[in-house]
Amino acid sequence: MQACICEEYGAPEVVRLAEVETPEIARDEVLVRVHAAAVTTADWRCRAAAFPRGFRLLGRLMFGLFRPRNPILGMDFSGVVTRVGRSVTRFRVGERVFGSSSPMRLGAHAEYLAVKESSAVVRTPPNLSDDEAAAIPFGGNSALAFLRDFGRVKPGQRVLVVGASGSVGSWAVQVARHLGATVTGVCSAPNLPLVRSLGAEHVVDYASSAIGQNGEKYDLVFDTVGVTTFTSCKEALSEQGTYLPLNGGLREIGQAIVTSLRKGKRVKYAVSQNTRAGLEVLVNLVERGVLRPVVDRVYPMREIAEAHRHVDGRHKRGSVVVRMGAAPTPAL
Numbered sequence: 147m148q149a150c151i152c153e154e155y156g157a158p159e160v161v162r163l164a165e166v167e168t169p170e171i172a173r174d175e176v177l178v179r180v181h182a183a184a185v186t187t188a189d190w191r192c193r194a195a196a197f198p199r200g201f202r203l204l205g206r207l208m209f210g211l212f213r214p215r216n217p218i219l220g221m222d223f224s225g226v227v228t229r230v231g232r233s234v235t236r237f238r239v240g241e242r243v244f245g246s247s248s249p250m251r252l253g254a255h256a257e258y259l260a261v262k263e264s265s266a267v268v269r270t271p272p273n274l275s276d277d278e279a280a281a282i283p284f285g286g287n288s289a290l291a292f293l294r295d296f297g298r299v300k301p302g303q304r305v306l307v308v309g310a311s312g313s314v315g316s317w318a319v320q321v322a323r324h325l326g327a328t329v330t331g332v333c334s335a336p337n338l339p340l341v342r343s344l345g346a347e348h349v350v351d352y353a354s355s356a357i358g359q360n361g362e363k364y365d366l367v368f369d370t371v372g373v374t375t376f377t378s379c380k381e382a383l384s385e386q387g388t389y390l391p392l393n394g395g396l397r398e399i400g401q402a403i404v405t406s407l408r409k410g411k412r413v414k415y416a417v418s419q420n421t422r423a424g425l426e427v428l429v430n431l432v433e434r435g436v437l438r439p440v441v442d443r444v445y446p447m448r449e450i451a452e453a454h455r456h457v458d459g460r461h462k463r464g465s466v467v468v469r470m471g472a473a474p475t476p477a478l
Contacts, residue, residue, distance in 0.1 A: 147168045147258050148163055148165060148166075148256070148257050149218045150450040151217040151218055152193050152218075152219055153217050154214075155194060158193070158454035161193060168257075169258060169259070170260070171229060171230075171231050173231040174231050174233050175234070175261060175263065176229065176230050176231065177259070178225045178226065178227055178228065178259045179226045179228045179258060180223045180224070180256060180258065181224055181225040181276040182279070183220045183222060183255050184221075184222040184281055185466045185468060186284045189457070191205070192209055193214070193219060198394065200395040200396030200397070200399075201395065218252060218256050219252050220252055220253060220254030220255030220256070221246045221247050221252055221284065222245075222280050222283040224276040224277075224280040226241065226242055227239055231263070237263065241269055243267050243269055243270055244268065244270045244425075245261070245266045245283055246267075246283040246420035247261050248262075256470065257471045266287070266419075266420040266422045267422065267425075268426055268429060273433065277467045278441060280465070281439040281441050281464060281467060282428055282432070283425060285316065286321075286424070287418060287428070288370075288392065289318040289322075290424050290427060291416070292368060292418060293321050296414055296416040296418075297368065297390050299325045299366060300325070300326065303327045303328070304328050304362070304365050304384075305327040305330070305368065306367045307319050307322065307329060307370065308332045308367065309332065309371030311337035311341050311464070312333075312370055313462065313465045314392060316340075316440040318368055319331050320344050320345055320437045323346070324436055324437065329345060329348070330348040330350060330362065331350070332349075332350045334352060334353065335351045337463055338351060352373075356378070357382075363382065363383065364383060364387060365387050366390060367390065369392060369393075370392045371393075372391065375397075376398070385411070386410065387412075388414055391413075391415070402415040439464065439465065440463060442466055444467045444468070444469060445467070445469070447471060453466050453467075
């Protein structure tokens with residue numbers, strides 16, 4: 147099969163196409179013919195060894211000290227089940243599925259992927275294209291976990307989403323609105339209409355003023371792109387407001403510990419995981435028309451380096467998707 151392989155850390159050009167062996171499956175795994183796969187900021191970090199501050203050594207120990215341990219990157223995928231292990235009962239050959247592989251196994255940027263039946267994998271709704279389905283797991287699960295579970299957003303609260311047009315931010319705007327919050331989205335000027343269409347009642351061009359310095363008070367500031375700090379957002383938080391960074395480091399861990407010991411404004415540090423339960427919630431909301439995936443660009447497999455380059459630019463609208471092989475991905 148063809149796969150996009152990355153055998154050294156570096157710029158987008160280190161990712162290239164190569165012929166590799168089609169994976170074998172264990173008795174509790176399914177083999178998926180991948181039709182589409184997302185290129186996320188997690189893939190950028192794994193490719194460039196751009197791990198959050200304070201975790202660079204740990205990141206290399208986990209993913210490869212001198213080069214990526216698994217040369218095939220990619221977690222989020224959509225496709226069709228082509229083979230099932232002997233003990234698999236949840237899926238059948240021919241079913242459309244989407245989800246995420248394990249962060250330690252990766253492997254979605256290839257024509258075939260072996261995933262455990264127990265992984266964060268669900269059936270693809272008939273009204274979603276493969277491109278749209280592949281855009282759901284990373285951004286959708288992150289937004290759901292950070293806002294519902296960690297931020298505990300409640301109806302009537304005011305939420306500021308920084309990076310509101312990105313792969314996590316575009317979902318965060320929608321999820322916060324669904325949870326009953328009044329949402330303000332921060333993004334670049336060209337993306338203001340998109341963020342407004344996703345449900346943000348207020349939009350702010352990040353170039354027009356300092357983030358969080360417009361005089362408004364928020365119960366939660368959710369930074370999805372890592373361009374703010376607790377200090378810079380303190381004035382924008384209400385008396386019991388929470389600063390919630392998606393990509394926190396050791397500084398934010400320390401601040402979370404200190405602020406948890408006293409009343410007032412606080413920092414929460416959290417790490418989300420792709421879960422099947424989260425995907426099932428998201429699928430239900432997408433099918434009901436409450437949420438919708440946002441796909442920025444779709445690249446053919448041969449342009450995988452360009453897809454990485456677009457993600458590196460940190461200005462994508464929603465998700466970047468790559469179609470694996472010559473698989474068709476029509477909107478159904």
